[in-house]
Amino acid sequence: xxxxxxxRARLTEIFHxxxxxxxxxxxxxMTAAEVEEWxxxxxxxxxxxxxxxxxxxxxxxxxxxxxxxGEFIALLKGKLPD
Amino acid sequence: MLSSDAxxxxxxxxxxxxxxxxxxxxxxxxxxxxxxxxxxxxxxxxLQVLFARDAVRAEIYLAEYDSTEIEVFNPxxxxxxxxxxxxxxxxxxxxxxxxxxxxxxxxIHFADRVAAEIGELHDLLASRxxxxxxxxNFAPPYERPFGNFxxxxxxxxxxxxxxxxxEIADQARRRSRVLVNDVAALATREGLRHWLDERLWTLAKTxxxxxxxxxxxxxxxxxxxxxxxxxxxCVVTDLDGTLWSGVxxxxxxEGIELDRFGHGEPHHRLQQFLLELKxxxxxxxxxxxxxxxxxxxxxxxxxxxxxxxxxxAIFSVNWQPKPDNIRQIAETLNIGLDxxxxxxxxxxxxxxxxxxxxxxxVPELPEDAADYVRFLCELNPFETSSFSxxxxxxxxxxRQNASRVEAxxxxxxxxxxxxxxxxxxxxxPFDAFAIPRVAQLLQRSNQFNLTTRRHGMAECEAIMRGQGxxxxxxxxLADKFGDNGLISVIILRTAEQALEVDTWLMSCRVLxxxxxxxxxxxxxxxxxxRGYARVDGTYIPTPKNLMVRDFFKQFGFDRVGxxxxxxxxxxxxxxxxxxxxxxxxxxx
Numbered sequence: 056x057x058x059x060x061x062x063r064a065r066l067t068e069i070f071h072x073x074x075x076x077x078x079x080x081x082x083x084x085m086t087a088a089e090v091e092e093w094x095x096x097x098x099x100x101x102x103x104x105x106x107x108x109x110x111x112x113x114x115x116x117x118x119x120x121x122x123x124x125g126e127f128i129a130l131l132k133g134k135l136p137d
Numbered sequence: 138m139l140s141s142d143a144x145x146x147x148x149x150x151x152x153x154x155x156x157x158x159x160x161x162x163x164x165x166x167x168x169x170x171x172x173x174x175x176x177x178x179x180x181x182x183x184l185q186v187l188f189a190r191d192a193v194r195a196e197i198y199l200a201e202y203d204s205t206e207i208e209v210f211n212p213x214x215x216x217x218x219x220x221x222x223x224x225x226x227x228x229x230x231x232x233x234x235x236x237x238x239x240x241x242x243x244x245i246h247f248a249d250r251v252a253a254e255i256g257e258l259h260d261l262l263a264s265r266x267x268x269x270x271x272x273x274n275f276a277p278p279y280e281r282p283f284g285n286f287x288x289x290x291x292x293x294x295x296x297x298x299x300x301x302x303x304e305i306a307d308q309a310r311r312r313s314r315v316l317v318n319d320v321a322a323l324a325t326r327e328g329l330r331h332w333l334d335e336r337l338w339t340l341a342k343t344x345x346x347x348x349x350x351x352x353x354x355x356x357x358x359x360x361x362x363x364x365x366x367x368x369x370x371c372v373v374t375d376l377d378g379t380l381w382s383g384v385x386x387x388x389x390x391e392g393i394e395l396d397r398f399g400h401g402e403p404h405h406r407l408q409q410f411l412l413e414l415k416x417x418x419x420x421x422x423x424x425x426x427x428x429x430x431x432x433x434x435x436x437x438x439x440x441x442x443x444x445x446x447x448x449x450a451i452f453s454v455n456w457q458p459k460p461d462n463i464r465q466i467a468e469t470l471n472i473g474l475d476x477x478x479x480x481x482x483x484x485x486x487x488x489x490x491x492x493x494x495x496x497x498x499v500p501e502l503p504e505d506a507a508d509y510v511r512f513l514c515e516l517n518p519f520e521t522s523s524f525s526x527x528x529x530x531x532x533x534x535x536r537q538n539a540s541r542v543e544a545x546x547x548x549x550x551x552x553x554x555x556x557x558x559x560x561x562x563x564x565x566p567f568d569a570f571a572i573p574r575v576a577q578l579l580q581r582s583n584q585f586n587l588t589t590r591r592h593g594m595a596e597c598e599a600i601m602r603g604q605g606x607x608x609x610x611x612x613x614l615a616d617k618f619g620d621n622g623l624i625s626v627i628i629l630r631t632a633e634q635a636l637e638v639d640t641w642l643m644s645c646r647v648l649x650x651x652x653x654x655x656x657x658x659x660x661x662x663x664x665x666x667r668g669y670a671r672v673d674g675t676y677i678p679t680p681k682n683l684m685v686r687d688f689f690k691q692f693g694f695d696r697v698g699x700x701x702x703x704x705x706x707x708x709x710x711x712x713x714x715x716x717x718x719x720x721x722x723x724x725x
Contacts, residue, residue, distance in 0.1 A: 099341045103348075115339045 056137055062128065069104050073097055083125030109135065148183075155182030160194035170198040170221035170268070172205040175229035201645040203232070209258050210554040211649055212265055221268045225318065226258065230275045230298065235397070237294050238409040239619040241416070244292035252304035259308065259315050270315045274302045276324035279511055282413040284520030285360050359520040369498065369518050370476040372414060373463055376425035376432055376454075378482035380404055380444070382506070386427055390434055391569035396441040398622050399574065403506035408443035410510045414519060415448055420470060422451040424462045424479070429454045440570060459486055460493035478518055482506070555650060555720040558616040562652065563724035564627075564659050567601035567609040574623045575611050578642060582626075583681040586642040587674070587688060592628065606631045607639060612656060614647055615724065621647060627656060629663070635671035635708070636664040641688075651719035657692050658716040665711050672714075674707040692717075 057065075063081065071077045074092045087093040093101075102118055105111075111134040121127050167188065171177060181197050188195040198219040200208050205226065208216040216224075237247060259270055278298050287293040302321050309315040334346035344350065362368075377384045382401045383393040394401030395408070415421050421444070425432055432454045436446040451469060453462035459481075467474050474496035481487050482502055491499045503512050513519075567575060576594040583589070592600075600609040612625035624647045628640035638660070643652060664672050674689045689707035690696070693714060698706035 095341060099337060099343065099347070102340075103337075113336075115336050118336075118340055 057135060062132070062135075065108060066105070066128070066131075069101065069108060073101050073104060081124050083123065083128070085124040086122070105131065111135065151183050151186050152179070154186045158182075158186055158189055160185065160189040163189060163192045163194035165192060166194045166196060167223065168196045168198070168219065168221045169223045169225060170200065170216055170219055171225045171227060172200045172208055172216070173225075173227040173229065174203045174205065174232040175227070176202045177227060180227075201648060203646045204648065205258070206554065207649045209261050209265075214649070217265055221266065223271055224262055224266075224268045225271045225273070226255075227273045227318070227320075228275065230278055233275055233298065233301075234278055234280060234294060235619065237297065238413070244297065247292070247297040248301040248304055251301055252308060255305065256308050259312055263312070263314055268314075270312075271318050272305060272309060272315055273318035273320045274305045276320055279514050280410060280413075281514050281517070282410065282417055282519055283524065284363070284517050285356065286363075286521045286524065290524050356517070359517055360522070363520040363522045368476065368521055369419065369478045370472050371420040371422055371450075371466070371470060371478070372411060373422045373424045373453075373466060373477055373479045374411065375481035375483065375486065376423060376427060376435075378506075379480055379502075380408060380423075381435070385431055385435060389569075390431070390439055391572075393435065393439070394573075395439075395443075396574070396622060397620075399577070401441065403509060405441065405443060407506070407509045410513070412443055412448060417521070417524060419519070420450045421448055422453065422466050422470075423449050424453045424459050424466065426456055426459075427454050458489070458493075460490050463490060463494060463497060480509075552720065558650075558720070560614060560616045560650060560721045561724040562615075562655055562721040563613045564610050564656060565613070567597060567611065569601070571611050571623055572597050572601060575609070575626050578623070578626050578644070579640070582642040582644070583679070585645050585648070585685055586640075586679075586682050587638065587685055588640055588677045589679050589682060590628075590640050592640065600628065610656075610659075612643075612652060613724065614650070614652060614721075625652060625656060627660065629660065631667070632673070634669075635673040636660070636667065636669045638672065638674040641674075651717075651721055653688075654692075654717040655719045655721050658719070661709070661711055661714045661716070670711055672709045672711060674709070676705045676707070678703040 067079070067081055070079045070081055070090075074090055074097065076090075076092070079090065087098065102113060106113065109131060111131065113130065113134075117130055121130070169184065171180060178199060181199055184197060185195050198216065198221065200216060205228075208214045211217075233251070236251075237244070240247060240250075255272065259272070262268065262270055275298055278294055280294055281287045283290055283293060287295045290296060306317060309317045332345050332349055334343060337343040337347065345353070374380060377386075377393075381393040381395040381404045385393050395404040396402070397405040411421055423432070429452065433446065433452065436442055436444065436449065451466050453466060455462070459479075463477060463479060464474070467477060474494050475498070478498040478500070479487070479490050480500065480502065481490070484501075487499050487501065490497055498518055500513060500516055500518070502509055565571070572594065576592075576597050579590075579592050579597070597609060599605060600607045608629045608631065610627045610629075611623050612627070614621040614624050621644075625643040626640065627638070627642075630637040630639045641656075661672060672694075674694055676686060676688065678686070686705075689705075689709070692709065694707035694709045696705055697708045
């Protein structure tokens with residue numbers, strides 16, 4: 056299984072690519088409001104990129120209910136094989 | 138049992154289940170007949186298992202491959218003997234495109250013709266048995282020689298196939314006993330599963346799955362730029378491994394493969410596609426490292442070639458580097474290098490052309506030739522924005538011939554149907570072109586095979602050279618729908634007292650067309666010619682060849698012996714034989 060720091064590193068990389076900003080550092084309380092480029096279009100791009108990278112699928116409800124990055128990471132971890 | 142999910146439709150588990158299926162306790166039985174121009178033997182166990190899940194024991198009659206008309210037009214066929222409750226008609230889009238490729242006249246009525254024939258089948262079936270008719274429609278084709286512009290060309294295959302599906306639905310609506318098996322919906326659904334992302338529609342109203350959006354964008358670019366003159370004007374193609382399988386310089390003209398029933402089928406299909414491109418106004422050129430004369434001979438003499446010498450504008454067949462040849466082709470035709478598309482199965486040659494002439498379009502052909510045409514269509518380099526009446530006239534496709542449609546309808550008896558097929562037949566001594574297919578048939582044929590003697594390649598070659606006492610013949614059959622290929626093999630022994638039938642086999646898909654009668658007429662005539670008073674025959678039973686048990690009897694042979702294992706010996710006095718009439722003409 057992939058450990059927490061590796062998972063966060065891969066996520067960070069995806070964030071850098073999607074938002075075209077290598078300075079972004081993700082943390083659990085982070086929300087879309089903190090990143091200027093994080094609009095609805097990039098939100099979808101982010102979800103799809105994470106799904107691709109980790110070979111998982113999120114449901115509509117799961118994606119709709121996310122409050123912050125911490126929840127997103129928890130959700131992602133729940134989908135990864137043990 | 139209505140299932141709750143689709144996971145139990147796994148192909149391999151179903152086949153496994155069929156092996157230990159015991160449906161004898163099922164309270165209900167159902168007799169289902171399947172008529173298809175594809176080979177669908179796997180469908181039988183699948184249907185049996187799935188019917189049994191719903192407590193139905195399916196008795197299935199699978200007609201011979203591509204024998205739909207023969208079964209339906211003959212009131213005494215095995216189909217009607219079987220007395221089906223349901224008749225499944227399952228034509229394939231692959232066979233349809235084959236027919237389309239051959240019907241080059243009046244293509245704008247192609248769908249009308251096919252639909253009219255399907256309607257006749259329904260009427261005839263309905264008049265001859267009380268079965269429910271389950272008519273399948275067609276999966277949409279992917280071949281688009283015009284690119285998106287196919288949609289604006291009414292005679293294009295994609296347009297005609299779409300129209301045909303509408304016609305099928307329309308006919309079914311008018312006949313209460315006909316139901317539609319919507320294969321088109323299944324095929325499309327499986328594609329749409331990838332195409333659409335319903336979740337992203339819910340979340341963000343995306344047009345399609347985002348990974349496919351670039352395709353939509355590229356499509357728009359292709360269409361817009363085709364208006365300003367971007368596009369392929371000339372296809373330059375390699376020969377060995379591209380237009381045919383094999384190396385003509387090594388294997389000889391007889392050694393290359395491109396017949397549509399063998400390993401060469403993908404190459405046959407590529408040639409057909411290239412011919413469509415030529416019909417719509419593209420120029421074809423050949424660029425190959427070969428001896429010029431050898432290559433040209435294939436175009437002139439090989440019976441399976443679709444493209445002929447006249448279809449090729451320029452033959453650059455020599456040992457010069459291909460980029461030099463392509464540059465010369467461009468100069469001769471006075472076209473830019475960026476309007477040339479180069480086809481070659483050899484990655485080295487492709488790379489060399491790409492490096493030297495970066496403007497030439499060089500598709501990275503897939504390894505398997507079976508995917509060549511699909512790959513090319515996906516690439517969509519043939520996008521165009523016009524197809525004028527002049528183009529049509531020039532390519533000589535388009536002849537109004539509405540009377541043909543009328544002439545087709547109204548057959549109710551077999552002989553009229555057979556007459557209408559315009560069948561042409563030839564019986565020829567073994568030759569080098571035919572030997573591979575002859576040997577293949579000798580190895581594979583089981584049902585219509587009187588002695589099941591498996592003569593090998595070497596023996597066939599010896600027969601061809603006239604070594605020994607065996608004479609070998611093969612038969613070819615063509616009809617208005619195209620070439621049926623090599624369909625029968627007969628080997629005769631020149632014995633002292635009689636001409637003996639050593640081997641007689643035939644492909645079951647041409648059953649009931651008079652081929653056997655024609656061949657017997659020829660065999661007896663040959664016996665007479667050679668001064669024999671007798672033709673002798675043997676039937677050797679196997680678990681699979683019961684259907685020809687009475688073969689000799691039907692031609693007036695007397696049974697002169699039978700052994701314990703069921704083998705029978707037959708004898709015909711040449712002087713008593715009356716040649717039967719056949720609905721076949723001698724091939725030119």
